[in-house]
Amino acid sequence: MNKTPAIGVFDSGFGGLTVLRALLSHIPSARYAFLGDTARLPYGSKSRRTIARYAAESAQFLVREQGAEFLVIACNTASALALDAIQDAVPVPVLGVIEPGAASARAASQSGDVLVIATDATVQSHAYATACRSQGLRALEKACPLLVPLVEEGWTQHPVTAEVFRIYLDELLHQAAAEGMSPDTLVLGCTHYPLLRPMIEKAVPAGMRVIDSAEATAEAAAKLFHPHESVERSPAAQISCFATDSVEKFERLGSRFLERPVGHVELIDLGG
Amino acid sequence: MNKTPAIGVFDSGFGGLTVLRALLSHIPSARYAFLGDTARLPYGSKSRRTIARYAAESAQFLVREQGAEFLVIACNTASALALDAIQDAVPVPVLGVIEPGAASARAASQSGDVLVIATDATVQSHAYATACRSQGLRALEKACPLLVPLVEEGWTQHPVTAEVFRIYLDELLHQAAAEGMSPDTLVLGCTHYPLLRPMIEKAVPAGMRVIDSAEATAEAAAKLFHPHESVERSPAAQISCFATDSVEKFERLGSRFLERPVGHVELIDLGG
Known part of the structure; x- marks a missing residue:
């Protein structure tokens, strides 16, 4: 061009x-x-x-x-x-941003089960679950309303933020297990979350892929x-x-x- | 009546x-x-x-x-x-809510030095500092933007919230000391904060009075x-x-x- x-x-x-x-x-x-x-x-x-x-x-x-x-x-x-x-x-x-995020999750996931974290509004719309379903994936979505204010406070590498994320992730992994899912991919479904990516990648279970909708x-x-x-x-x-x-x-x-x-x-x- | x-x-x-x-x-x-x-x-x-x-x-x-x-x-x-x-x-x-909060601080404070915690917007308006000054008080204001989302998440008695408040309070007490102030009163300048009052009262230095603008x-x-x-x-x-x-x-x-x-x-x- x-x-x-x-x-x-x-x-x-x-x-x-x-x-x-x-x-x-x-x-x-x-x-x-x-x-x-x-x-x-x-x-x-x-x-x-x-x-x-x-x-x-x-x-x-x-x-x-x-x-x-x-x-x-x-x-x-x-x-x-x-x-x-x-x-x-x-x-x-x-x-x-949603279709590319779901397509990227499809490319990354072996099990077909993916987790999505996002704001309350995005989760309530179930837009990621719908887009993932049309890619043949099962998606479990969770609202993480504290992550945006933590990013805006500049606490992207702060122990408090790591602890908050651990709490959200534990709840999400427990719910996935209860629903018989084997998630191997986590989609960051909010434009603030890429700033937390280094911390998130350290916190997720070994082998879990982290997909950034912004990058996708x-x-x-x-x-x-x-x-x-x-x-x-x-x-x-x-x-x-x-x-x-x-x-x-x-x-x-x-x-x-x-x-x-x-x-x-x-x-x-x-x-x- | x-x-x-x-x-x-x-x-x-x-x-x-x-x-x-x-x-x-x-x-x-x-x-x-x-x-x-x-x-x-x-x-x-x-x-x-x-x-x-x-x-x-x-x-x-x-x-x-x-x-x-x-x-x-x-x-x-x-x-x-x-x-x-x-x-x-x-x-x-x-x-x-601001004048009653300042008047209540005036009644509570012996030293004449008060601390105010509030949202970013309220702090930027300096409305509490102005109202406190007209009561003959010196006020130091601090924005605590994480407290509202923590209250809305329902974490009013959560260790993460206690830790976040401790960090904000330490910063505020250090700044007050650096400015030669002897604060003995803390004003809760946001309508969400009364839900944190039990936790806040445990965290403040012994003898510090906590003033709730809603109550005032x-x-x-x-x-x-x-x-x-x-x-x-x-x-x-x-x-x-x-x-x-x-x-x-x-x-x-x-x-x-x-x-x-x-x-x-x-x-x-x-x-x-």
């Missing part, structure tokens, strides 16, 4: 920067516009209709105002509840763009970040998720 | 049910309408203008639709940023209603609960905050 692709990345907050980070490593030669709809988060507590409207407005901003030719929905809730609405709202291809989504996107292009000789990516509120928190915490400075975050207004 | 007072209680979520619980114990003979603006939480990440509009709309619902003759703003963020706007929006008396606010409200009435012979209170979204979570978690069943929570629409 000679042309620099313009990729829009959307999340309700800034957790989706882990997806942008993965995209940068797989498609470094693109121009990226990232939008965090921070004024209207959390999406998880809102109705499907409201989420669909918010996500469609955000997608239209990225396509119409920022010229995005391809959209990545780096938000599990919007991927679970509003992917169709987003696809209807914009004339460009749209990729969510970036791999799926890369296949659509330059399957044969070598990453090494690509020019640097251009990144523009936008938020609908809380620019200060985005700038302060975002660099941890992106693993590079996010720079200036532009405040935009998408309405109420 | 012969007439049953009609008291409106407002919060952005359901944490303010701890204020309602305290009100029930001090003014058991009232008719209560509680509104949680759960569709639009968290207020903490929004601008002062937006919070003022949301809070004014919520206050008008309680006064116009529910006949409240007195309003308690059981939300630290709205009390800090929107008390004037609420007072302008309704023709009834309005009491926030209910005491202040009671003085306005029936200063001489005996609580014992009062009839049972009537409670109606309303929320703008997430009724299921409100019903599920609310009873822990209220220490009695919240019953049916009615979903209402205040607009976008």
Whole structure:
């Protein structure tokens, strides 16, 4: 490809920067516009209709105002509840995080039994269980509501976080055993969780594969763009970040998720 | 008083049910309408203008639709940023949680130095520091963002929560010492924290007084209603609960905050 692709990345907050980070490593030669709809988060507590409207407005901003030719929905809730609405709202291809995560779990699992950890809203949608089932997998989902605030507190390598994760994992493994499952794969179904990956990989039983939906989504996107292009000789990516509120928190915490400075975050207004 | 007072209680979520619980114990003979603006939480990440509009709309619902003759703003963020706007929006008396908390700290403190723990948004507003200063107190505020999710996870007596609180408290005591303060009082500046009070009282240094803003606010409200009435012979209170979204979570978690069943929570629409 000679042309620099313009990729829009959307999340309700800034957790989706882990997806942008993965995209940068797989498609470094693109121009990226990232939008965090921070004024209207959390999406998880809102109705499907409201989420669909918010996500469609955000997608239209990225396509119409920022010229995005391809959209990545780096938000599990919007991927679970509003992917169709987003696809209807914009004339460009749209990729969510859930299907790639489930496909990656299918590739990794020998037993066909997988565990999924995510936020309460994502678990209640059962989007991962549905996507895994369509891949021929059995999935057991568990909400881990303390992990996001622990990541946002910066305690990604803290003993308290390791202890909280051990408690959640024990509950999940016990439930899996009670249901006669033999899980060999754990899917990280929340964009905040990749920051905990080193700690999670130490905690899981020997041999259990850890699948990161952010990484899986970036791999799926890369296949659509330059399957044969070598990453090494690509020019640097251009990144523009936008938020609908809380620019200060985005700038302060975002660099941890992106693993590079996010720079200036532009405040935009998408309405109420 | 012969007439049953009609008291409106407002919060952005359901944490303010701890204020309602305290009100029930001090003014058991009232008719209560509680509104949680759960569709639009968290207020903490929004601008002062937006919070003022949301809070004014919520206050008008309680006064116009529910006949409240007195309003308690059981939300630290709205009390800090929107008390004037609420007072302008309704023709009834309005009491926030911050002034009573500071007044209670003034009554408790011998040294004049107090510590305040709260959410990030409340700390950034410095509303407690300002209110304490006007009482002649020096206040040191600290955001404890993990405590709300730990309470919502139900881990109010969990060793992980005790450890997290110990870490926050150590940081706060070290900072106070570095600033030459001799704090003898700790203000719980978040409506979720009363559920942690037994654990907090065990953790603080010997002799430190723990002030609960919810309790202080209910005491202040009671003085306005029936200063001489005996609580014992009062009839049972009537409670109606309303929320703008997430009724299921409100019903599920609310009873822990209220220490009695919240019953049916009615979903209402205040607009976008």
